[in-house]
Amino acid sequence: MAAQLINEDPERAHLHALAASRRAGRVAVVRESVAITAYAMGDFALALRELRTYRRISGSDDQIALIVDSERGMGRPDRALEEARSVDRAALPTATRVALAIAMSGARLDRGETELALGELEIPELNPDLAFDWSPALFAARAAVLEDLGRVEEAAFWQERAEVASAALGHGDDEELIVEDAYEDLAEGSESIDIAHDENEAGEDDEAAEAGEDDETVESDGIDEAGAQSESAERESAGDVIPQAEPAEATHPEDAERAE
Numbered sequence: 001m002a003a004q005l006i007n008e009d010p011e012r013a014h015l016h017a018l019a020a021s022r023r024a025g026r027v028a029v030v031r032e033s034v035a036i037t038a039y040a041m042g043d044f045a046l047a048l049r050e051l052r053t054y055r056r057i058s059g060s061d062d063q064i065a066l067i068v069d070s071e072r073g074m075g076r077p078d079r080a081l082e083e084a085r086s087v088d089r090a091a092l093p094t095a096t097r098v099a100l101a102i103a104m105s106g107a108r109l110d111r112g113e114t115e116l117a118l119g120e121l122e123i124p125e126l127n128p129d130l131a132f133d134w135s136p137a138l139f140a141a142r143a144a145v146l147e148d149l150g151r152v153e154e155a156a157f158w159q160e161r162a163e164v165a166s167a168a169l170g171h172g173d174d175e176e177l178i179v180e181d182a183y184e185d186l187a188e189g190s191e192s193i194d195i196a197h198d199e200n201e202a203g204e205d206d207e208a209a210e211a212g213e214d215d216e217t218v219e220s221d222g223i224d225e226a227g228a229q230s231e232s233a234e235r236e237s238a239g240d241v242i243p244q245a246e247p248a249e250a251t252h253p254e255d256a257e258r259a260e
Helices: 010-023 028-041 044-058 064-073 077-085 094-110 114-120 135-148 152-169 176-189 198-210 212-237 253-259
Strands: none
Touching (some): 028 064, 044 064, 064 094, 077 094, 094 135, 114 135
8 A cells, every 4th residue: 555655645655654564563675665655755864764674674775775865865965975885886786776876966966066976877877778667767867967067968868868768668657567567578588678769660660550451360360369268268267178088998907907
């Protein structure tokens, strides 16, 4: 419930997380949920306390970016940078490492160190032609820093990349679960979405549409095959199963013993 409500009603989500904490306060994910909902409400002190408890229970640094951001929320950018430097960034998962870079860039901005803020975002994952789940936030963060530096054209380029990446990943679509499943399937293959050739792909789609009759035939075959499989599955679930053939009669005593 906390996960479902956090975007539309953070306070109610926090109440659900607190209810879980009263029943299972030693479970890491419960304390993590309390921390995240507290952060969403702007209660950064509680978020920090719960995040540290979560880290102690789980032994994981996967919420280090939220710790850094919570320190920023408390008005302590120096402490935020100290926290960030206390972990081995090379050992972090890629998504966590990217989120940490964004949080550190924000801490640099809090200190008025705009050039250093830009430097924090100069990481290998900053590829404008590939879209991963964390790419839109990284591109948008770079665009914001560039705008602060007065580099308007570069800022516009990265903002446009952020929007293209977000659209390619399906962020903001109503059917979020379908998009998420599609992304997971893609991750098993190519691990990213190439957003450098969108126009070429659009042209290929137009050409494919012209071969309508062939496509309809293939699609029809697929539907018939899938329907047959589905019909077979229904027969099995209803008990309509083809019985196994009885073993042939043995013609010799030894064969009869083996058959038995």
